[in-house]
Amino acid sequence: MGMRLRWEVLETALLSDNWATLKKTKLRLTLSDGTTSDQWRETYDRGDGAVILPYDPVRRHVLLGRQFRWPAAYRDDPEPFLIEAAAGLLDADDPTDCIRKEAQEELGLVLSDPVFLFDLYMSPGSVTEKLHFFAAKYAAGDAQAQFGGVTSEAEEIEILDLPLDEALTMARDGRIRDAKTVILLQHAALHLMPEAHS
Template identity: 45%
Template sequence: MNNSRVQLIRQEVLSDNWYTLRKVTFKYQRKNGIWETQSREAYDRGNGATILLHNPEKNTVILTRQFRMPTYVNGNASGLLIESCAGLLDNDNPEDAIRRETEEETGFVVTNIRKVFEAYMSPGSVTEKLYFFTADYSDSTEKRTGGGIDEEEIDVLEMPLSKALQMIAEGEIVDGKTIMLLQHLCIQQFQAA
């Protein structure tokens, strides 16, 4: 980190249970030259990757559905969330990590992975950067047992792209990374037409 307008004063670990929550106290030089002391909490869970599997022949996509407790406590009555396959990097490079996650969560073994962009999903409080990928699949793509590792219960959903887009409009798909990847696919198809 090298920003001449920021001087770190201290970092305190507030929680190190599931991931790490830190309170960071720092001095920040405003545009008018005045230095202010500020503090913020930042949740560090590591970086992650997400992927949208697309069958160009059928124009279908593979999504997952699983219980997400934070959405439940924020009003999602079932707690179930429809998402693109995703996971933490766990010290792997992003492409290797998403290849592993794709097989664990969906069962599909994909080889033609394409990185499309990177994004911070909640930069006001979470340090995580996500790496976004796409890959093609077909009826002949090798498939192994999917559905998550033992502690995860993941449903694998295959649906037409048009249905996934309708589910966004109707509020059935509300996950940010998933919406971004589906819209990216739509833009790619529009540009190719």
């Protein structure tokens, strides 16, 4: 690749170490033409995560959750209850173990064989998190719970068993606005259940 930018860390300062770590770093960037630029950058390190899309190829359904999201409410979003694929931080877990646990806690779904799809940086301008994407098959009989979430964490998640076509429409018309979920729905339409894609 043609990029020859080099960087040197000049200084790092801790801004916050509460739920995650926020640091500011002074970098000296050397561009390909030899010019240098000193810049401050902030990075938010909350660890890596995993996300899963359970899909039912027989009924052409997907299993998602709707939950309250404070950052959306903070922005005065009129609908701060976002529809999302089940996800969580890895902590010390392997991504596959993490996503099994999250699927059970958030969706009431016991998964034996989640399939790894890919991993992506979700907001590389300032957030260090890399998200590991998974999919797994489920059947109508597996999706009986109405609510999920960890009660001790005041987490309440409404479980939605939706036709894929409806979920794709919801992504197009703005009812589903979570990036990781839209990516997984598009992947499902293109690769997991392509005949459902219109």
